[in-house]
Amino acid sequence: MSWRDAFALARRSVYRRLGRAVLTILAVTLAAALLTSLLVLAGAARTRVLNQLSKGGPLAGIQVAAAAPNLGQLDRDSPQPGPPKPLDDVALRRIRALRGVASVIAVEQAPIVVIPPTRIPRALQAVASRKPGTIQTTMIGTELQDASKLPISIISGRLPAPNAQTEVAVTETFLQRYGIGKRDAATVVGMQLEIGSPRKYAFGNVRVRGRWTKQTIVGVVAQQAANGEVLTGASSVEAARSWTAGGEQIGDSIGPDSSPYAGLFVIAAGLDQIGPVRSRITQVGYSTSAPENLINSVQRYLHVIEIVLSGIGVIALVIAGLGITNAMLASVRERRREIGVLKAIGARDRDVRHVFLLEAGLLGLAGGLLGTVGGWGIARTLGSVVNRYLSHQGLVGVQVGMPAVVALGGIVGATVLALLAGTVPAQRAAGLPARQAMGDE
Amino acid sequence: MMAENDVAPVDVHVRGLSHVYRTPEGPITVIDGLDLDVIGPAHVAVTGPSGAGKSTLLAVLGGLDRAQEGSITVGGIDVTSLSGDDLARYRRDTVGFVFQHYGLLGTCTALENVELALSFTGGPTRLRRARALELLDAVGLSARASHRPASLSGGEAQRVAVARALANRPRLILADEPTGNLDDDSTERILELLHALPRDVGCTLITVTHNRAVADRADRRLQLRNGRLVDESAPSRKGVA
Ligand SMILES: Nc1ncnc2c1ncn2[C@@H]1O[C@H](COP(=O)(O)OP(=O)(O)O)[C@@H](O)[C@H]1O
């Protein structure tokens, strides 16, 4: 009996007992759906993280400090920087021109004076344990379109609009001034601050004049881009800075920081470029930090997660496989006479074995196909939930795609497993005596 | 039906056949030193009370069961020496079975059931289909080719089974109570069909039955009693060795 004839017989058998086969197929479907959705999601997460690592994003970034490199700690992810060294436009241009650099985001800074409102929102009042007076601090700014590439995450509210002149975000340090934690971050959102850029005049006594603007807090962020309590767009910081620079340099108590940039964020052209770019920046003469060692661990952990998730899926498939074995054993018991008849009309043991193996394989194939489609649906659904969360966090969403390997793996895996599950019933059917054809009860 | 004798006649020789079933309650000797000689083509009926061992005899003759003791030759083939694939080939090429319960596959149509028997010999699908249709036509069922057994009457199902038994041009047809489940009209039709086979096709037919009317149609009537066959037919008739 050819495989084709055996297949035709197996197909008819599954088709005619479809009602019964459905339960078995359903188990395989669920298991295959579980396996493929887990793999798709793990893959999406992995791609997402690797994208972050390789094509910009906080993890692929090299932070350049306004400081000389500390030659003793070059192999560290976050070395102690050496002595302060101004980071100016000349340095920025040199670094931008280095080989292996994809882009450079500058973080500008300006000294500011913040006068909090005397009347604070009711919600804040309820949780605040103290109230700050006038605050001297640093305002940092960057092109906020690029914010997603910087190590900035939103705790509450949102980032200032890229070109808005009256919107700022504050950091956790600002929350501490009211004695509140991240949990109550929302209470400061919407508050208005008077922010002044100091300018010094020396007419006998030192006098300070400010350029005052009213700014609304639109969000609270956690950030490691640079030191500073207030985050806003680059243009606001530049304006503040040039006002301050118009004054006179008297001591260094309030004058403009000697470095126009608080730091740079250098994005390497690829994961493998992070190391070389770092050493080139060191040669230019600035201290860098980058999560190189972290990246390696992350990759390893991602791999472990994938192994664990596929393990869960495989366990589900094995259980489904046992279901196939069980259902087929029952089927063999029920069809003893039919098997005997097949042998009576000329089937060899192996013909019978083939028919039952193909039947199991068909159940697996059907389950694998349905499950892979279902798994893709599940992954898409979960992916859109995750994306809603990510976009809420001001982050780029993940791409949930079904890699051909996963789709093929789900289908082939379910089929192979079903074939394995079918070996015992098929062997049992093949071994039944032909005498069963006579149908002794 | 079949116009010409299309198979070579076959002789059956059984010597000293014994068959014992080992059960938890003790051994049951069903066949005990049985001898049988049939010169084909012939129609031989085997009668006997229920439990006499008629089905066991057919099973051993047809290679559904191995002979425990004794020798069986069918058309020169030493059946007792066959096993595995050789036994399967013997069942496929030399023997055609007709069962009381028809033995049709419920998942296949009448045509597919006949084709199934042809699928073990291989050959092009087109030719198989043509041959299966021809066989169904010969039993008067070409109009029912696409029906499944569930939608056939008992008599029709048994005619499909006869068509299937003839598919590989067997030289020995073994029918175990072929009319046991049929009404009188259907019985008559099946009997005519079967009885004509030795004459038209040239094969040897051994029918097991406890129905006297069925047995009377045979060239020769044997009764299975105490594990042996006793000849009950007139000595002059055809098929007696
Ligand atoms: N597989 C078996 N195991 C044990 N006893 C069996 C088996 N098959 C048949 N028998 C017994 O052998 C006897 C003969 O059975 P069988 O050949 O079917 O008789 P018949 O067809 O003449 O009615 C019966 O008593 C039956 O119970």
Ligand SMILES: [Mg+2]
């Ligand atoms: Mg019987």
